[in-house]
Amino acid sequence: MLFVNMDSDEEFSQFCDNYLEEDTNLILDNKDTNRLIEGSKDLSDLEAPQQCHIDVLKKVFGHTTFRPMQWKVINSIIKDKRDNCAIMATGYGKSLCYQFPAMYLKGITVVISPLISLMEDQVLSLKMANIPATLMCSSNAKIRDTADEILDDEYRLIYMTPEFVCGSFGSGLLQKMHKNLNLVLIAIDEAHCVSTWGHDFRATYRHLGDLKKYCPDVPFLAVTATATAVVRSDIAKSLNLRNPQFLCSGFDRPNLFFEAHSKSKSNQILSDIKKCMHLSKFKGSTIIYCITKKMTETIAQLLNSNGVQCGMYHAGMSLPKRKETHENFVKDKVKCIVATVAFGMGIDKPDVRNIIHYGASKDLESYYQEVGRAGRDGQPAKCIVFYGRDDFQIQKLLNEQVKMNESVRKHKENMLNLMQKYLDSNGCRRSFILDYFGDSNYQVADESACCDNCLKKIIDPNFEENRLVDFTEDSRVLLNGMDGMGGKFGLEKYALFLRGSYSSKLSAQLKQHPLHGSGKYKSEGWWKALAIQLCNEGSIVKEFVKKSTFSYSTFVVSDKGYRFLNDKNAKLLLEPIPEIKLLLPRTSIDFRIEEAESIPQTVAVTHPLETVVACGSSLQNFGKRVESEEERKKRMDIYSILMSKRLDIASDLDCMPYMVASNEALLNMSEKKPINVAQFREHNYDGFNDNKIEKFAQYFIDIIRENCDFVESSAPAKPQEIKDILEKNPVPNAKVGASALKTYALFEAGNSVKEISVERGIVASTVFSHLIDCSKMGFPIKLIELGVTGELRDLIIKVIKNPPINNDMTSITPIKNACPEEITYDNIKIVITYLLVREHLQSLQIPYTEFEDITYDEVVEVMKKSVANTSLTQEGALDELVRGFEDDESFTSSHLHKKPKLDESDLFDILDSP
Numbered sequence: 001m002l003f004v005n006m007d008s009d010e011e012f013s014q015f016c017d018n019y020l021e022e023d024t025n026l027i028l029d030n031k032d033t034n035r036l037i038e039g040s041k042d043l044s045d046l047e048a049p050q051q052c053h054i055d056v057l058k059k060v061f062g063h064t065t066f067r068p069m070q071w072k073v074i075n076s077i078i079k080d081k082r083d084n085c086a087i088m089a090t091g092y093g094k095s096l097c098y099q100f101p102a103m104y105l106k107g108i109t110v111v112i113s114p115l116i117s118l119m120e121d122q123v124l125s126l127k128m129a130n131i132p133a134t135l136m137c138s139s140n141a142k143i144r145d146t147a148d149e150i151l152d153d154e155y156r157l158i159y160m161t162p163e164f165v166c167g168s169f170g171s172g173l174l175q176k177m178h179k180n181l182n183l184v185l186i187a188i189d190e191a192h193c194v195s196t197w198g199h200d201f202r203a204t205y206r207h208l209g210d211l212k213k214y215c216p217d218v219p220f221l222a223v224t225a226t227a228t229a230v231v232r233s234d235i236a237k238s239l240n241l242r243n244p245q246f247l248c249s250g251f252d253r254p255n256l257f258f259e260a261h262s263k264s265k266s267n268q269i270l271s272d273i274k275k276c277m278h279l280s281k282f283k284g285s286t287i288i289y290c291i292t293k294k295m296t297e298t299i300a301q302l303l304n305s306n307g308v309q310c311g312m313y314h315a316g317m318s319l320p321k322r323k324e325t326h327e328n329f330v331k332d333k334v335k336c337i338v339a340t341v342a343f344g345m346g347i348d349k350p351d352v353r354n355i356i357h358y359g360a361s362k363d364l365e366s367y368y369q370e371v372g373r374a375g376r377d378g379q380p381a382k383c384i385v386f387y388g389r390d391d392f393q394i395q396k397l398l399n400e401q402v403k404m405n406e407s408v409r410k411h412k413e414n415m416l417n418l419m420q421k422y423l424d425s426n427g428c429r430r431s432f433i434l435d436y437f438g439d440s441n442y443q444v445a446d447e448s449a450c451c452d453n454c455l456k457k458i459i460d461p462n463f464e465e466n467r468l469v470d471f472t473e474d475s476r477v478l479l480n481g482m483d484g485m486g487g488k489f490g491l492e493k494y495a496l497f498l499r500g501s502y503s504s505k506l507s508a509q510l511k512q513h514p515l516h517g518s519g520k521y522k523s524e525g526w527w528k529a530l531a532i533q534l535c536n537e538g539s540i541v542k543e544f545v546k547k548s549t550f551s552y553s554t555f556v557v558s559d560k561g562y563r564f565l566n567d568k569n570a571k572l573l574l575e576p577i578p579e580i581k582l583l584l585p586r587t588s589i590d591f592r593i594e595e596a597e598s599i600p601q602t603v604a605v606t607h608p609l610e611t612v613v614a615c616g617s618s619l620q621n622f623g624k625r626v627e628s629e630e631e632r633k634k635r636m637d638i639y640s641i642l643m644s645k646r647l648d649i650a651s652d653l654d655c656m657p658y659m660v661a662s663n664e665a666l667l668n669m670s671e672k673k674p675i676n677v678a679q680f681r682e683h684n685y686d687g688f689n690d691n692k693i694e695k696f697a698q699y700f701i702d703i704i705r706e707n708c709d710f711v712e713s714s715a716p717a718k719p720q721e722i723k724d725i726l727e728k729n730p731v732p733n734a735k736v737g738a739s740a741l742k743t744y745a746l747f748e749a750g751n752s753v754k755e756i757s758v759e760r761g762i763v764a765s766t767v768f769s770h771l772i773d774c775s776k777m778g779f780p781i782k783l784i785e786l787g788v789t790g791e792l793r794d795l796i797i798k799v800i801k802n803p804p805i806n807n808d809m810t811s812i813t814p815i816k817n818a819c820p821e822e823i824t825y826d827n828i829k830i831v832i833t834y835l836l837v838r839e840h841l842q843s844l845q846i847p848y849t850e851f852e853d854i855t856y857d858e859v860v861e862v863m864k865k866s867v868a869n870t871s872l873t874q875e876g877a878l879d880e881l882v883r884g885f886e887d888d889e890s891f892t893s894s895h896l897h898k899k900p901k902l903d904e905s906d907l908f909d910i911l912d913s914p
């Protein structure tokens with residue numbers, strides 16, 4: 001991960017001098033080296049998150065670790081209240097950086113973002129996770145009520161449009177929040193909109209700098225995925241950031257595969273697009289971007305009328321219609337959308353697998369932002385462009401329609417030229433993009449998963465040489481023909497002449513010419529394309545002829561062209577331009593590339609993520625899992641049912657399916673097959689916080705249980721130590737204090753209860769209750785070591801299982817009374833703890849290593865025999881007692897208040913040991 005384009009520290013210093021304030025610290029988070037360029041301390045010095053941070057991360061957000069840059073930003077906000085400008089690649093996890101401080105500090109973050117739809121999605125997503133959030137914008141009909149709720153401190157995250165927060169009501173509200181509440185952060189999302197040099201300038205963003213005046217002591221966080229050095233500097237200045245920490249996660253998106261093709265003839269559009277989407281097999285979501293509304297409509301109609309169901313979205317459509325399309329897409333009701341870039345920023349859907357541009361983007365920054373919507377779940381996704389020369393003309397025209405000053409216009413033109421270079425490039429496309437952003441420190445882990453050009457080089461090691469085509473013969477025919485015609489003509493006339501046409505466009509004299517028909521063996525299109533190729537190479541020049549009412553282009557042989565004609569031995573080996581590439585016969589390498597990119601036919605792929613896994617075998621080295629075809633099929637069946645359950649839940653709740661669970665989480669569930677909540681929790685499915693587990697886990701568990709005949713057949717998991725299992729899945733309310741741990745250390749060293757009591761100066765009953773606490777945590781303390789022989793154990797359990805009639809078996813005294821006199825309270829307590837732990841382990845269904853000399857199953861077997869004649873079933877009896885304690889929070893003092901009829905002295909020992 002890194003920041004600016006710096007091959008050397010000199011370049012870096014120069015960058016700082018040029019763009020950054022003197023006191024600015026700029027930090028590079030380099031994946032491999034943690035190289036620190038300037039200012040601030042080394043990242044390795046950064047304090048690690050503490051347990052309290054991780055607890056909030058897990059409980060509230062359902063993640064187990066922070067991504068490095070996230071923690072760096074968050075730490076500086078919550079600890080130092082420092083301003084930050086963070087550039088994080090799409091999907092890196094910017095939202096956590098502003099959501100976490102509010103939740104951790106129990107304060108408020110105001111998030112300013114340009115798109116209402118995006119904010120609506122985020123608010124809904126947060127609500128699903130039980131995080132109080134709201135949106136303030138002009139379309140909020142209850143704006144005053146919401147403002148009151150905000151001032152009553154009902155929300156942790158408040159989203160606002162720039163227009164709202166800069167207006168008098170919004171800024172007034174912000175000031176009140178600052179004065180009366182714990183406003184911990186102001187976050188500005190898509191911060192590149194601040195800069196006229198950015199690709200998406202928003203005039204209102206320019207006013208956000210004023211907010212600093214109202215809340216001088218509140219840290220600001222500016223975040224974006226795409227910003228060049230100039231834009232980054234502009235962001236810091238415009239927002240009046242004070243001594244900001246600049247951070248960058250790097251721009252690479254390793255899971256994206258880039259490719260570019262020339263647009264083929266209109267009758268091939270459909271097959272080209274279909275091929276890219278792998279429609280017959282690939283079921284992931286696809287966005288097809290077009291430059292104009294008209295093209296959007298054409299492509300959408302073409303696909304729909306050919307059986308490819310797709311939605312359409314452009315700014316000319318009514319707002320409700322656009323909303324409906326957006327919703328259908330994010331709710332997985334439609335898998336493909338044809339849209340203009342108006343459908344860009346608001347798409348938060350994590351599992352978009354293809355982004356196809358049918359027409360070149362206006363610049364690389366916009367392009368990278370647009371393709372950034374693909375593969376946000378980290379799984380492989382493809383970014384494909386179909387382009388032609390016309391696209392650049394259209395983009396130029398569109399630019400001309402926007403008011404801007406000359407220097408900005410020139411800048412935009414240069415950016416468009418760069419886009420063209422990217423598309424025409426035969427080099428690595430990823431490098432091209434990352435070099436542009438100044439990110440030179442990335443590593444391509446797998447070149448076959450990088451871009452079409454890298455893939456070509458792998459498939460054909462001689463690609464560099466082989467990519468040149470010998471145009472010598474045809475060029476001689478073309479140039480001789482042009483020369484022979486003796487005038488300045490347009491391409492069509494030359495082509496007709498060479499083809500030997502008798503069209504009225506050619507004079508009688510030309511039709512008599514000896515070279516008329518000299519190029520009959522090739523198509524008209526070929527000669528025109530070759531002429532453009534030779535124009536690029538310089539053997540032909542294009543001349544612009546301006547008449548009073550119209551203008552046109554003519555083409556003539558250049559001096560260079562004549563030199564070539566005159567040198568009989570000269571060869572013309574050229575890299576074909578896209579227009580001519582389309583007309584060249586397909587070579588074996590083309591077929592091999594297609595094969596490498598496509599999904600193996602043998603795999604019956606029916607699910608998006610699985611498709612990705614299958615794709616990965618050729619593209620991304622996925623598929624590391626070793627499983628039989630039969631196992632895979634079974635797993636995918638479960639996955640499919642989980643997916644439709646997710647869809648049902650989402651439509652019941654009127655939210656997006658990915659807000660319920662990510663594809664990745666479902667795929668992991670289908671693999672791990674949790675059959676109870678404890679197991680579900682243990683697997684840490686990403687994004688499942690406590691609230692989501694509580695709300696949704698059981699739905700998925702039920703699906704797995706219902707379809708679970710293969711659970712038994714899957715390889716048994718390795719048994720774990722009881723202590724390790726209970727560490728992650730504790731017995732409810734179990735806890736162990738430092739004093740108990742000291743006691744255990746002495747016990748483990750071989751000291752008796754009495755010896756420990758003397759050594760520590762505490763009474764034996766305290767030692768004993770410490771050891772019970774430790775037992776409840778799964779520490780390997782055998783019953784016999786606490787004086788309970790096998791005989792006593794069975795006796796006590798037998799009483800518990802075979803209780804005296806009408807006795808309340810949820811307290812100890814009745815058990816004590818029903819036991820032979822020599823059995824002590826302590827004996828009973830330790831046996832209850834033993835049962836509690838074993839019962840809990842049974843419910844977790846995690847195989848464990850028993851440290852007692854007898855397994856619990858064997859104990860149960862003995863019990864079964866001894867209670868066979870009683871009215872209670874064996875399991876029912878155990879349940880009743882143990883549950884009785886659990887329900888009443890048996891080992892906490894609250895039990896005493898709930899059930900005053902119990903013998904307090906009995907329970908007190910167990911509950912609140914000193």
Ligand SMILES: Nc1ncnc2c1ncn2[C@@H]1O[C@H](COP(=O)(O)OP(=O)(O)OP(=O)(O)O)[C@@H](O)[C@H]1O
Binds near residue numbers: 070094
């Ligand atoms: N620490 C983390 N551990 C695991 N997953 C995370 C973590 N932080 C974020 N994510 C996940 O990464 C995904 C992307 O997060 P987020 O939407 O915040 O990205 P973003 O940087 O805002 O992307 P974009 O620029 O596309 O809006 C989400 O699915 C989120 O749950």
